Amino acid sequence: MRASSYFIPTLKEAPAEAEVPSHIFLIRGGFIRQLAAGLYEYLPLGFRVLKKIENIVRKHMDNAGALEVLLPILTPSELWQETGRWDVYGKELFRVEDRKGRMFALGPTHEETITDLVRKNIRSYKDLPKNFYQIQTKFRDEARPRYGLIRGREFVMKDAYSFDVSEEMAVKSYNLMKETYRKIFDELGLDYLMVEADTGAIGGKFSHEFVVKVPNGEAHIVYCEKCGYAANVEAAKYEFELDKLPPEEEKPLEKVHTPGVSSVTDVAQFLGVDEKKIVKTLVYILDDGTAVAVLIRGDRELNETKLINYFNVLDAHLASSEELEKLNIVEGFVGPIGLDIPVYADISVKDLHNFVVGANEKDYHYINVNIPRDFKPVEFVDFSTAREGDPCPVCKAPLKETTGLEVGHIFLLGTKYSEAMKAYFVDRDGREKPIIMGCYGIGVSRLMAAAVEQSHDENGIIWPESIAPFKLHILALNIKDSQIKDVAEQLYQKALGMGIEVLYDDRDISPGAKFKDADLIGIPYRIVVGKKVKEGKVELQKRGAEEKEEIKINDVEGFLQKLQ
Amino acid sequence: MRASSYFIPTLKEAPAEAEVPSHIFLIRGGFIRQLAAGLYEYLPLGFRVLKKIENIVRKHMDNAGALEVLLPILTPSELWQETGRWDVYGKELFRVEDRKGRMFALGPTHEETITDLVRKNIRSYKDLPKNFYQIQTKFRDEARPRYGLIRGREFVMKDAYSFDVSEEMAVKSYNLMKETYRKIFDELGLDYLMVEADTGAIGGKFSHEFVVKVPNGEAHIVYCEKCGYAANVEAAKYEFELDKLPPEEEKPLEKVHTPGVSSVTDVAQFLGVDEKKIVKTLVYILDDGTAVAVLIRGDRELNETKLINYFNVLDAHLASSEELEKLNIVEGFVGPIGLDIPVYADISVKDLHNFVVGANEKDYHYINVNIPRDFKPVEFVDFSTAREGDPCPVCKAPLKETTGLEVGHIFLLGTKYSEAMKAYFVDRDGREKPIIMGCYGIGVSRLMAAAVEQSHDENGIIWPESIAPFKLHILALNIKDSQIKDVAEQLYQKALGMGIEVLYDDRDISPGAKFKDADLIGIPYRIVVGKKVKEGKVELQKRGAEEKEEIKINDVEGFLQKLQ
Incomplete structure (x- = not known):
């Protein structure tokens, strides 16, 4: 063309x-x-x-x-x-x-x-x-x-x-x-x-x-x-087993005063324990109005899609302050012990020992909580979002x-x-x-x-060969130079004859504009016909690669054969 | 397939x-x-x-x-x-x-x-x-x-x-x-x-x-x-020249009594003249309300599309009785002489001599009318519909x-x-x-x-080869007969291998049903594999042709090569 x-x-x-x-x-x-x-x-x-x-x-x-x-x-x-x-x-x-x-x-x-x-x-x-x-x-x-x-x-x-x-x-x-x-x-x-x-x-x-x-x-x-x-x-x-904390002996349950401290980070810092030992208690309202509590380890994120699928509902949302109040739940200090709504737990909470939860009382937490001694969730469910570094559920290699x-x-x-x-x-x-x-x-x-999206650089597209609009782009750098024109024309006809899909830039515009367009369009292979024709040479380039190769005009046929 | x-x-x-x-x-x-x-x-x-x-x-x-x-x-x-x-x-x-x-x-x-x-x-x-x-x-x-x-x-x-x-x-x-x-x-x-x-x-x-x-x-x-x-x-x-009547000497204009006679056929019969010498005067109302009269020879049909195009309007219709009355025109006896609206004539009227027109008076016609002696149309225009037998406007051969x-x-x-x-x-x-x-x-x-529409018979389609869904149809008449099945399968694989588009009827249904479907579908070439395989033969057919040809299985390859 x-x-x-x-x-x-x-x-x-x-x-x-x-x-x-x-x-x-x-x-x-x-x-x-x-x-x-x-x-x-x-x-x-x-x-x-x-x-x-x-x-x-x-x-x-x-x-x-x-x-x-x-x-x-x-x-x-x-x-x-x-x-x-x-x-x-x-x-x-x-x-x-x-x-x-x-x-x-x-x-x-x-x-x-x-x-x-x-x-x-x-x-x-x-x-x-x-x-x-x-x-x-x-x-x-x-x-x-x-x-x-x-x-x-x-x-x-x-x-x-x-x-x-x-x-x-x-x-x-x-x-x-x-x-x-x-x-x-x-x-x-x-x-x-x-x-x-x-x-x-x-x-x-x-x-x-x-x-x-x-x-x-x-x-x-x-x-x-x-x-x-x-x-x-x-x-x-993800494979939770590898992320588990080592077993410990159960310590006695204790209620501690944690004035104004309610976020995971703050509680961990205040009590001097790892975030992994803080268990968040999230209250969700399902689309039928039911309230449920979901426990998850402090360092993990709850995945609402998993929650929605588990409860087989169309929608669910975190309870608002007003909704918590209606349920007589103390915002910021919610915990599973003595709670009046069903409690479910993420698998990250299973096998956790001596952990911390809200005490359902303003400014208080329980420490050294243990399951099933202190409370018993309805079920342990995979509610948490997998993340980079978690072990693959199939082969245990770190996920990306x-x-x-x-x-x-x-x-x-x-x-x-x-x-x-x-x-x-x-x-x-x-x-x-x-x-x-x-x-x-x-x-x-x-x-x-x-x-x-996957294959470009700052100058334009780099098409995969299988879907490139043409396979070969021939640029005649100065179409007014009869020697350049003749060689380019010759190579174009040869490529066409060999059944190669080729775009031939025979326009009367500057070399710079031709290179810019060629980079933008992103055809995989390029033959540049310029001043070097006087020495019997043209230049080969591959879009996206740095190298250029000068070859003799007589050797172009071998290159074309590889493109067939 | x-x-x-x-x-x-x-x-x-x-x-x-x-x-x-x-x-x-x-x-x-x-x-x-x-x-x-x-x-x-x-x-x-x-x-x-x-x-x-x-x-x-x-x-x-x-x-x-x-x-x-x-x-x-x-x-x-x-x-x-x-x-x-x-x-x-x-x-x-x-x-x-x-x-x-x-x-x-x-x-x-x-x-x-x-x-x-x-x-x-x-x-x-x-x-x-x-x-x-x-x-x-x-x-x-x-x-x-x-x-x-x-x-x-x-x-x-x-x-x-x-x-x-x-x-x-x-x-x-x-x-x-x-x-x-x-x-x-x-x-x-x-x-x-x-x-x-x-x-x-x-x-x-x-x-x-x-x-x-x-x-x-x-x-x-x-x-x-x-x-x-x-x-x-x-x-x-169409080429009107060949249809012209021979020249005649002009006779004197005469008004004749034609009581109750107004259609072309009736007037011709009443006056004992050829229909070609009766000229119809048609009054049309253009879409802007203008009335025009159009003359055409008695044996030809006026083409409204030509009229509409000539007057460059979107629509035109033949004047109704009421419209004629408003124009003070006598229905059934309209004629160009003394008419108050512009008169146009079809080319069929040009060079016509001593013809008949309505006299714009109930029960009267003029005979021996001549142009320009008795009236002069605004223009002669091609208004008439060409028909089978008219001379071709290019080469004068009869049109179809x-x-x-x-x-x-x-x-x-x-x-x-x-x-x-x-x-x-x-x-x-x-x-x-x-x-x-x-x-x-x-x-x-x-x-x-x-x-x-162009290529079928009472049994079904006969596809032109260039657009047939497949080129070759192989019918295995009884798929339960292992010899038939083997030969058909062999031929199918051979045709596929030769790059021929082939539909292979390997269904377990009756031979009659297979033939019926094959005729309906209309694939151009057919190989029928039936009982004759015992004699080493199959049948070749071409959809739409009567003849069937028995050939040796070994000779099928030559036939297939012609389909490639």
Whole structure:
């Protein structure tokens, strides 16, 4: 492709709203433009990258036996009502009324539509398993669209849906997708984690997120470099045993005067004990109004998602001063002994000896508290947030923390949709049973941004080879110099003839502007044709690498062969 | 692909609303399913055909130097308001309100969006010409969606937009697209016409439609088999000279009594003259209220589209009895002589001698009327509808008539959008000028239906090879017969290994059902593996051809090589 007849409107400055590298460089590099908040135009260069990502996704989905379909973007409200999601989805669903007053949603996902197709066309166990997928434009009316392609209102997704006769087979389908996703993200050249996700709200059996590691990402992940364990902080476990304090002999319970001292740090200092021996007593109000007390060791943080999942509620909040007062609980000095509400304890409290708790009396704490001598919690539960350095729950190596960008998510849905929509099949035994489903998403357009977030420098993008818009960039530094032009043209034709995707910068602009654009656009390999042609030489560069190599023009062919 | 793990839900009966062959067979063959009125799901087989059409379109567009982009489906109302189309488009435009109350249209076409992109990113003549295209899902809220993929509410289009510095260059871009479209439709294997279209409402300079010939199509076309001339009946010309009557000497004007006789046929009979010598005088009321009289020879039909275009109005209608009365015109006996409103004449009246017209008096006609002796029309204009047998305006061979399905439409738009939206460029002479535009559409999903309309028999589809979902269909007639199964399996593996797209019917169903499905699905080549394997033979068939050929299993490889 000749740059002179192509369309790469590079910019010196990114628009003010561009905050993250992918947003900045995709706009500055002429890959995308914003049409309206959260709506982006893919220019020729951006479109090429998008298609490359699509094709990698498609190849691996096809290899896994998934069948590509294309479902309408307009999805009738009646289907959404069958599963209750017409109401649940709220403002994120774009809703459209047709000329006859019928309501439709612009599909953000297609569980309802595909389940409708399946219930109408699949009757027997002989027709199963099936996995249908599509690569399609999706819609979500985000409250705060931002970060360019990362959080848009119209975006390209790969969504897949598996249908199986049994949970065992469904797990097989799920695992096949898990492996397929690994192949996809590997080929895309991304540094990613497969993360155990919280399934709370969706109610599925398993769920994994695929998260690309990037600084300042929205997802907070705890992971183990040694064994590959990774989980959202909300769901992450850790191996507590290694963090336990050594056993001690139980000392007699004692109430001590701690005037005005109530925070963990202050109490530890005042009493001269380790924070690990201070036990916090947190009072939570569940969404049904129930109050519960949760104990956790002073050096650990309580994870509200774990708490919400444990109590199987939609919401819970820390009791306010007013709520504590109503419960006759003394703020700042709460403790489990003699408390009138159910007491649960984090596993960090199990096996703790001679610890400190509030005495439920202003300015007093108990010291030398022991379980079960002094009180007995209803249950010991994993309520605490795992953190960097905690032992991996699988291999016990120290965990790491990172932030990331979710680019894929897989769910074993079970029968949630098939039961709601009556998608049954007749099994080998002649009985009607609900089909077991899974669903599997990949953010295709978001991946374009994720790749840039992970691979850039201060001058622009450094594309992974598998999704670079072109593989080779030939720069003719001075197109008016006939010798430079002839050599560049020759090399361009040779590369084209060898089937290499090549962008040839034949524009009549300064060498500086060409280098700037080339760095911004981020094509992996570069041949610079400049003054050295007089000595029969050109320069080779790899985007992102420091070294430059001068080679004889006659030797370029060998280099090109490596790019084929 | 093994049919046993694929998804081809064939049906014995088409749904009641399916009236045309493409609708019937695409549903019965398991290519598509309807989700709601005008909304279709592409199942795996249909998706393959759609992709093949897309890829042929893409290849030729790329070869023509057009640059592929992807624009948002949601297009802001503000852009549509700039060109006035937000109001003009009416109910066909799906309109969506976002959570902040901002209005969007689901793009039925993207002139506004692409013009906005161009005005923001192209400033100089050096950046032109450009031709941007996309292959995308489009929306139109049809009042009566029907005929399956032919008239849907959500459909796949290729839309392209050219931008040039001058009309001369724009015509070059237009002609390049014209040639590109020919290549596309040729490769698709369709019998089509390139038709001169009426540009009235859009106001462009040139316009051509590409129409696939099908019975009962919506488009009415007049065309010449000899030279390729083709036009919509609304726009078609014909060579009038050959149809002229021989010259005569002028006879004296005479008023004759024709009691109760007013239709062309009756007057001709009553007076004993040829219908060609009767001239009808039609009174039209234009949309601004002006009344005009239009003369046309008795044997020809007036074409209202030509009339509307000539007078440059949006609408016109034949005067009603009341309107004639208000104008003091005698219904049934209108004539040009002494008439108080402007008189225009169709070219069929030019050079006509001694003809008959109404006398503007009840029960009277003039005979032996001659121009300019007895009256003088304002102008002679081509107002008449061309018809089968008329001489071709280009080569004079007799014209033919057909109906068809429009699958492509190209327009030279000129500056309509660039002026309305201020898409200017700075020319070589330093002056700002509006960019000259063209737009070019292809109905990608409609082409799938058009191919079926044109190529089917009573049993199902006969796909053109270039867009068939698979090239080869192997039927194992009895999968329980291990010899049949082994041979079929062997041939399947061999075809796969040779890179042939093959569907292998390995299902455990009756031979009759397999043949029925195979005919319905319409894959071009077929290998039938049946009882003859005992003699070392299989059968070859070509879909749509009568003959079957038995060949030795060992010779199948030679046949497969021809399919590669």
